Amino acid sequence: MGHPIIAEPPEGVSGKGFFVTSFTKAVGLARKNSLWPLPFATSCCGIEFMATMGAHYDLARFGSERLSFSPRQSDLLMVMGTIAKKMGPVLREVYIQMAEPKWVIAVGACASSGGIFDTYSVLQGIDRIIPVDVYVPGCPPRPEQIIDGIIKIQELVGNESLRRRNSKEYNDLMALYQIE
Numbered sequence: 001m002g003h004p005i006i007a008e009p010p011e012g013v014s015g016k017g018f019f020v021t022s023f024t025k026a027v028g029l030a031r032k033n034s035l036w037p038l039p040f041a042t043s044c045c046g047i048e049f050m051a052t053m054g055a056h057y058d059l060a061r062f063g064s065e066r067l068s069f070s071p072r073q074s075d076l077l078m079v080m081g082t083i084a085k086k087m088g089p090v091l092r093e094v095y096i097q098m099a100e101p102k103w104v105i106a107v108g109a110c111a112s113s114g115g116i117f118d119t120y121s122v123l124q125g126i127d128r129i130i131p132v133d134v135y136v137p138g139c140p141p142r143p144e145q146i147i148d149g150i151i152k153i154q155e156l157v158g159n160e161s162l163r164r165r166n167s168k169e170y171n172d173l174m175a176l177y178q179i180e
């Protein structure tokens with residue numbers, strides 16, 4: 001029996017006893033398989049996330065079992081649940097406190113668009129206050145869908161250029177959200 005493949009290697013050139021790839025791809029490989037999520041769970045979608053962390057779905061298979069409730073020690077903000085407008089500034093502060101590079105998943109209809117709560121007190125999507133990288137549909141999404149969102153984020157992270165965070169496009173995006 002051969003050795004199990006733990007993570008697919010990035011594009012590169014291989015020969016007898018060597019493998020060569022770019023620095024960006026090597027960093028991307030490490031980042032995508034060691035994402036540390038900050039679960040910002042405010043209601044029912046958070047329960048689905050608990051199932052996603054459990055033994056059956058086991059998010060540890062993707063290198064993301066280390067949850068962080070400290071923004072500075074996490075790089076993946078997972079927003080799961082209804083975000084009341086009063087909670088908006090708290091969510092934004094948590095996002096700002098996270099160190100770069102960082103990514104965001106809006107899990108479920110409420111985080112993505114306000115969901116069924118089209119009302120004065122509910123934020124109609126977290127992308128009104130912070131940038132979002134991946135949206136997971138559903139009310140609630142099943143754990144498989146949450147894992148699908150993680151895989152989509154992994155694709156983004158693995159292919160992100162090391163220069164992106166210093167690019168004009170990224171600075172413009174931050175300026176749009178009035179984040180320095």
Ligand code: SF4
Pocket residue numbers: 043044045046080081082108109110111115116138139140141
């Ligand atoms: S999307 Fe549905 S399940 Fe998720 S927090 Fe909103 S109401 Fe609850």
